[in-house]
Amino acid sequence: MGTWHDYLNETGTPPEWPYPIKFGEETEMEADVLVLGGGIAGCWAAITAARHGAKVVLMEKGDVKRSGSGGPGCDHWCNVPGNPLSRMAPDDWAIQEMEALGDFSNGIGIQIQCREDFDTLLEMEQMGGKIRDTDDEFVGAEGRDDKTKFMVSPRYTRHAGYLAQPGWDQPGFNPPENRYNMTLRIWGSTFKPILKKECLKQGVKVLDRVMATSLLNEDGVQGKRVVGATGINARTGEFIIVKAKATVMATAGSGSLWMMDMEHGGYSSMFSRNESGDSSTMAFRAGAKLTMMEGSNPYRIATGLKHKWYTGGSDASYENVPLVDANNKVLPVPTQSWADGGAMFTYAGPMKDRVQEGIESGEFELPFYGDFAGMKKEESNATWNLMLNEESTTKIMVKTMTEGGFDPTKDQIMDYSFQELQPNENFRDAARGGGILVDWDLKSSLDGLYAAGTATFSPEDHSYAAATGRYAGRKAAAYAKGTGAGKVSREQIDQEKERVLAPTKRTGGIEWKELHNGLSRVMQYYVGAYRSEKLYDLALEEIKRIEENAVPQLYALDPHKLMRSLEDLSMIEHAKIIIQAMKERRLTSAKLGVKRLDYPNGDPEEEKNYLLLRQENGETKFERLPIRFWGNMKEQYEAHNQDYTGVWKPEN
């Protein structure tokens, strides 16, 4: 019941498209602040801009209620040194985090996260989000503070970052008095619907099911101030124009660029199925500077051929569940537990080799299991019923497995990591670290354009998205207050409208899935485990052929297929940006996930810088910025935020 053919068999006719078709029609509106993308960062930007007096429009491809990678939930509020149990000052932790993340991190975003994400969390609580164990469900679990009822997580208890520290496997490595208490477990599945409600309460005009397609420049000139954006309604096909004094880019990365099989890519990616690189593509077309576009890494979790977290591959071990072999022998790997100080099994290097050798010698027998039954009852309860029940797509796993008979006090979940022998080098994360270059106002290189969350370069996680979204909303509102509306160009709008609607003019040719698969194949073959100038050139040549031969045949029979087709076009642009940046970086780098056969020397000193790229008159221009170009994080933050008033007061 419920399938398309059920309906056909029942009624004798296929269902008609359920929404009015409005191809060619357009709606125009105006805003002080326009936010593109209604995920975690976008919601926080919209709410905060509205609280600062701005008239806000929020454009979202799905429905803001549950959209984005963080829509289903979130179990950890990471790097929250402002919390009362923290043992390190926010500015000091920010430096440690930046250093732990290596040369290509984003010190601006990290500093904002460390300074403001506890305030952000308290605002979440104000709105009704659950951030403490107020129902006393987890009394006795390690890390629970009985006074504040905060639940501290073992993550980052000894060091910023996931890497195991020396001595992690020794008894007494992580005594309670030495812990930094830097991450809180939270009830994140309650958050997103609350954020949508708050958007509406604050008067934000929410445009659900509208995919942003382009930024509008003043007078239509690439590189000039951003004065709004266009979008397409994914249900009706209506073209939307929003003129805005300031625009916050908050759409996500491009998780499916290397994923040839969308059916697998869809159901196995930990990122939203709707990711398609729109933020980088739109910003690049508008003339903004991007950076870190050359980074990519194999998908360690859910590669597209693998299972979701916690039901398989690299799952049960991933967060505080001991990993055992078929004979219940504990594997010599960290599991982000209290004992190892939250260190992660990295599935690469000596740790992985050690386990593999054990498998081959017979020391460890497959299959492996996440040993919930071997944990203390309070710990398995906190892991299963709080962490996994609140973490994004694992909530539904907890429900279905519990209903199916799984009992975390008695059972162990099978782990497939070493049957699958991940990672698969050709299933990569599409330059997730790449994005819009931002300054201390989270402003891009273009006036009127701000960025938050995954749209910024080298982004971090949920609390980063929330804190940077909130910050960008504040800054964009301040900018909008001091400026007039810019002049949009009708010519630019008409060109975009023609581009966007082109696939609807055709009824045959090539459909979006095949186009996507063709592009992914290029990425897998030429931008995979091994790289060279020749391989990059072949990739660019093939993409050019795709653009010349396949794109003119792209057809979309309804607005949904049009949205997917436009995502493909966005990913083609994204791929070109990524490959151009990679080609310009003549290096092999573990940090950037690049193994160049023609430049085998790893991480050379002269390449320790940020590669910036932007488009001008159809040409790509490159420049470099030194590592840590953002200066002294504490001083810069304070210089730019003298008017910051902390947690929002609802009576305002």
Next chain:
Amino acid sequence: MEKKVYAIPNVQTPSVPVRINPDKCVGCNTCVETCQIDVFIPNPVKGKPPILLHPEECWYCGCCATDCPTPGAMEFNWPLPLKPRWRTKATGEVHQLK
């Protein structure tokens, strides 16, 4: 009367990310609005269960089932290759979600 057989293209894989119980579903379309990727469309007949139009685009976030206001109306259905396995530690018996 003989049942009519239509010419239908191959069914998408996976095809049923959620099972909808037509006796319980009241056709409120909360799932249609919740799903960020438009897996569902509303049924043309008001009050009847939604139609799974794009089941192969599902990323198994589970929000439709989580937010369904009618108990028993919607059950999550992992595709066969994704059905989780577990073992009872005391007996060694291996189970798999049905």
